[in-house]
Amino acid sequence: MPAGDKKKPGLLGETENDARVRTTALVIIAFAVVLFLLVQARFLLISLAVAIILFSLTSDVIRLIARQRIGRFSFPNWLASIIALVLISAALLVLSSILLAQLNTVLFTTVSYAERAPEAVASLFSWMGEDVQQAVLNSLSSVQISGYVRTVAGQAGNLMQGTVLVILFVGFLFAERIWFDTKMSNFLGDEVQAARVNRIITSIIHRVNYYLLVKTVVSLITGTMIYALARAFGIELALALGILTFILNYIPNIGSIVATGMVALVGYVETGEPQTTAALFLISGAIQFLNGNVIDPWMMGRALRLSSFGIIISLAFWGAVWGIPGMFLSVPIMVMLLVVCSHVPGLRKIAVLLSREGLPEDETELDRIGEEIDNRKAS
Numbered sequence: 613m614p615a616g617d618k619k620k621p622g623l624l625g626e627t628e629n630d631a632r633v634r635t636t637a638l639v640i641i642a643f644a645v646v647l648f649l650l651v652q653a654r655f656l657l658i659s660l661a662v663a664i665i666l667f668s669l670t671s672d673v674i675r676l677i678a679r680q681r682i683g684r685f686s687f688p689n690w691l692a693s694i695i696a697l698v699l700i701s702a703a704l705l706v707l708s709s710i711l712l713a714q715l716n717t718v719l720f721t722t723v724s725y726a727e728r729a730p731e732a733v734a735s736l737f738s739w740m741g742e743d744v745q746q747a748v749l750n751s752l753s754s755v756q757i758s759g760y761v762r763t764v765a766g767q768a769g770n771l772m773q774g775t776v777l778v779i780l781f782v783g784f785l786f787a788e789r790i791w792f793d794t795k796m797s798n799f800l801g802d803e804v805q806a807a808r809v810n811r812i813i814t815s816i817i818h819r820v821n822y823y824l825l826v827k828t829v830v831s832l833i834t835g836t837m838i839y840a841l842a843r844a845f846g847i848e849l850a851l852a853l854g855i856l857t858f859i860l861n862y863i864p865n866i867g868s869i870v871a872t873g874m875v876a877l878v879g880y881v882e883t884g885e886p887q888t889t890a891a892l893f894l895i896s897g898a899i900q901f902l903n904g905n906v907i908d909p910w911m912m913g914r915a916l917r918l919s920s921f922g923i924i925i926s927l928a929f930w931g932a933v934w935g936i937p938g939m940f941l942s943v944p945i946m947v948m949l950l951v952v953c954s955h956v957p958g959l960r961k962i963a964v965l966l967s968r969e970g971l972p973e974d975e976t977e978l979d980r981i982g983e984e985i986d987n988r989k990a991s
Contacts, residue, residue: 663781831861
């Protein structure tokens with residue numbers, strides 16, 4: 613037997629090298645199984661992930677409603693949860709209807725312009741010569757735009773189903789929130805450890821909520837500016853472009869690029885003027901650059917110290933697993949991993965890689981969050 617192959621007690625004839633190989637194989641198999649489940653159950657899991665985010669966003673709202681008094685009447689916790697659920701359901705249904713209406717408008721217009729689009733795009737390359745222009749036209753003509761439009765329309769049809777499922781999940785989470793602390797204490801069997809887990813969960817909720825709040829404000833500003841820009845140039849789809857820009861800006865990095873290209877392409881298909889297209893492209897690109905690289909980081913501050921490379925990796929992974937919804941959820945999931953890995957000694961190196969400056973959350977931050985929890989309970 614080689615000198616390095618020591619027998620490991622407890623397993624018949626197994627050496628340390630064999631144990632490492634077995635552990636590595638088990639990790640690979642477990643990862644493959646988890647990945648398979650993520651892909652196969654993605655509709656259900658995406659709805660559950662969105663429901664958890666919405667639930668975390670409204671937990672503070674429920675506490676605020678429960679603390680309100682009208683004379684001698686105060687809102688019990690169950691009534692506050694019902695009011696919050698009704699408000700969330702109404703907001704989700706309205707937003708889904710608006711999104712579907714605008715998406716249908718864009719898809720209908722896309723079909724209308726499908727025949728003109730290849731020639732319009734190919735003409736952008738006319739300065740490179742007729743051969744290049746003809747080659748681009750031949751390449752674009754082979755693309756079946758109507759097929760892609762039908763695929764997108766089919767996926768958009770699942771939006772309302774997902775909205776109903778999210779509402780159901782949020783309702784069940786509201787029903788369980790009252791007993792969450794008790795269940796956590798009984799599950800862990802240690803009050804101190806349960807309080808620590810509660811602080812970690814609260815930290816995740818706080819950071820995800822702050823990210824979504826800042827992203828919503830920045831996306832709203834960007835969408836409004838794009839709408840005003842398109843209106844100024846007389847683009848018919850100005851409202852749809854503004855709404856879709858607002859939505860696409862939730863996808864880090866790639867969303868702003870797609871939105872800028874979409875504005876320029878729609879402008880050129882509608883007007884057919886290279887000067888107008890160039891102006892739309894440059895101005896919309898400047899808007900995205902200003903909001904994405906100046907206003908967004910300034911508002912985020914140090915609350916989200918995420919690695920830019922890590923964001924790209926998370927975006928690529930969740931985009932491959934869950935498609936477009938995974939791109940929207942990639943940063944919240946990365947925030948969750950960063951906070952969890954920061955407070956698990958064996959995973960802290962992963963948190964260092966995920967953080968921007970290599971300085972993940974420390975225990976001081978957890979202590980501050982613990983004080984906030986105690987103050988909320990006291991109030």
